[in-house]
Amino acid sequence: MDWTRPINIYCERLDASFWAEPINAISNLAFILAAIWAARIAHQRAEPNPLIWLLIALAAVIGIGSFLFHTFANAWSALADVLPIWTFVALYVLVGINRIGHVRPRNILIGLGLVIAAAAVYSALGGNGTEPQAAAAPAPDRFNGSLQYLPAVIAFLAFVVVMQWRGHKMRHWALAGLLIFMLSLFFRTIDPAVCGSFPLGTHFLWHLLNGLMIGIVLQILLRSPRPPRPSA
Numbered sequence: 001m002d003w004t005r006p007i008n009i010y011c012e013r014l015d016a017s018f019w020a021e022p023i024n025a026i027s028n029l030a031f032i033l034a035a036i037w038a039a040r041i042a043h044q045r046a047e048p049n050p051l052i053w054l055l056i057a058l059a060a061v062i063g064i065g066s067f068l069f070h071t072f073a074n075a076w077s078a079l080a081d082v083l084p085i086w087t088f089v090a091l092y093v094l095v096g097i098n099r100i101g102h103v104r105p106r107n108i109l110i111g112l113g114l115v116i117a118a119a120a121v122y123s124a125l126g127g128n129g130t131e132p133q134a135a136a137a138p139a140p141d142r143f144n145g146s147l148q149y150l151p152a153v154i155a156f157l158a159f160v161v162v163m164q165w166r167g168h169k170m171r172h173w174a175l176a177g178l179l180i181f182m183l184s185l186f187f188r189t190i191d192p193a194v195c196g197s198f199p200l201g202t203h204f205l206w207h208l209l210n211g212l213m214i215g216i217v218l219q220i221l222l223r224s225p226r227p228p229r230p231s232a
Contacts, residue, residue: 003074003075003076005075010191010203011191011195011200011201012200012201020073023200024204028064029211030210030212034211035056035218039056041223042056045223051091055091055218058088058091064080089151095221096220098227100163101162143189153182156181170223174217174220176216181213190202
């Protein structure tokens, strides 16, 4: 595989130069700001869970990886873009089950096995989301690769339903996060369709809204009651 092969799949990019997508690149600051917001609250609340601090770091890494992809725009930077995203999603699900659902860690390990199995099945059925970035000449896709985020939408929706059902104090934040995520997916999906009338494209809105969404979901963890320690 040629890891330096140039990739051009967004309206803003007109050539293979480093700074051909300035708005798409700079808009990744939204993820850095989300991480700073979360780190500030985590420090104030003396957050002891290292996995939550890891999620905060991953939020910043998402911004860095996406910046690399929208500047170098090649196969290796595409990998740097998607890996932090899916690492964040997987880790957030597990930490969220513990912090919000108060599920014991050993039961989470069982759930992790099920998640891995489901991901393997999804990938085997052709749901691998790296194809739009990795393929040299991807086939036309009416959803612009956004279907790769369907598992994240389902997981997010499940969290919202559970939090609403339990009357969790952060349930309104969760609903707001889901709506923002859906809106961001809309702007990601329509980017190729608006090139003719809006050459800048709408992918930068995906970054800005996703940065806000990640900031919100991190706040949900940080502001939720900590699970009780298991009795001896």
